[in-house]
Amino acid sequence: MKTSANTSERLIESTRELLWERGYVGTSPKAIQQRAGAGQGSMYHHFDGKPALALAAISRTAEEMRAAIDAQFAAPGTAVERISAYLRRERDVLKGCPLGRLTQDPDVMADATLRRPVEETFAWLRTRLTDVLAEGAARGELSGALDPAATASAIVAVLQGGYVLARAANSTTPFTEAVNGALGLLTAQAATQD
Template sequence: MDMRERLIESTRELLWERGYVGTSPRAIQERSGAGQGSMYHHFRGKPDLALAAITRSAEDLRARAEAELSGGGTPLERVVTYLRRERDALRGCPVGRLTQDPDVMADPALRRPVEETFSWLRGRLAGVLAQAQAGGELAAAPDPAATATALVAVLQGGYVLARAAADAEVYAQAIDGALGLLVPAAPPRSR
């Protein structure tokens, strides 16, 4: 990994762990092994580097979700696969946690990739849910856009509840509950 990549990856991890204010240039340099000159050779400053890191986290979230939502199986099976994917519930979502960071949310450039990613995810899930409805897997009654928004809210809220309880099982229960409402005959998760 070249120095630019090490800087981005180190910043991604630090933003996830500490937030924007806690991610100092010194911490980035220490984590990445970069010197100050190297950091400023690749990036104009902390905001520029943070934007690259946030954008990368958003791209990764989209790529993983897209792989599951366009993978094998019926549309509803793909939604279940996405929701039940192995996640580090106690660590939380690297993009979702940024919404709780006032410095990221106050900066339009830093907020943009977060906002765009969740908008994309809601839209992508709504499209797959509409496919499930068209194929008769899902009742015609629930609005796909509203249901997709609720599912994203359950995912993000599940992280919050699991962290508050220091128990990943709480996250799994949130997903199970959402699936039970969406698909009463959803197969139970393997424990």
């Protein structure tokens, strides 16, 4: 029984890695099996096929991202400090966001089932950021004129766009500049309260 669970885990983790590296089309069942060290029979014993395995992998990535982000937003500090910690956390910038990259994958976006965890996670992130910003405004840390929902969407767009700019330049510098720019604008909203 333990070996069966280990095989399932290896298949999911291998699929997660390959989706991040190659996208859905570039992630063949054979590549998954090779990376997981599992045979075709093992793969189809645990999953109905590549779409079911991809869904398990995407859902796992989404769950882990939400847990990590939620921990950062629940930490002590001002709204700007918590958002700054989130934006500046260690990332593999040149690989991009494991979920954000899937939005550029036409096969994932065309499949409502595969798209759902991506869509739900970005909606959750915007809502969670909105809550942190609204809390900051309510505590007088940020200007009351700040629109929390619009600002949350802008922060997510800056982050995802920063990945794209970094990958295009093959340098983390554009990502760092985008984050610094967003935080500069947010800090300016905080400074107006002093």
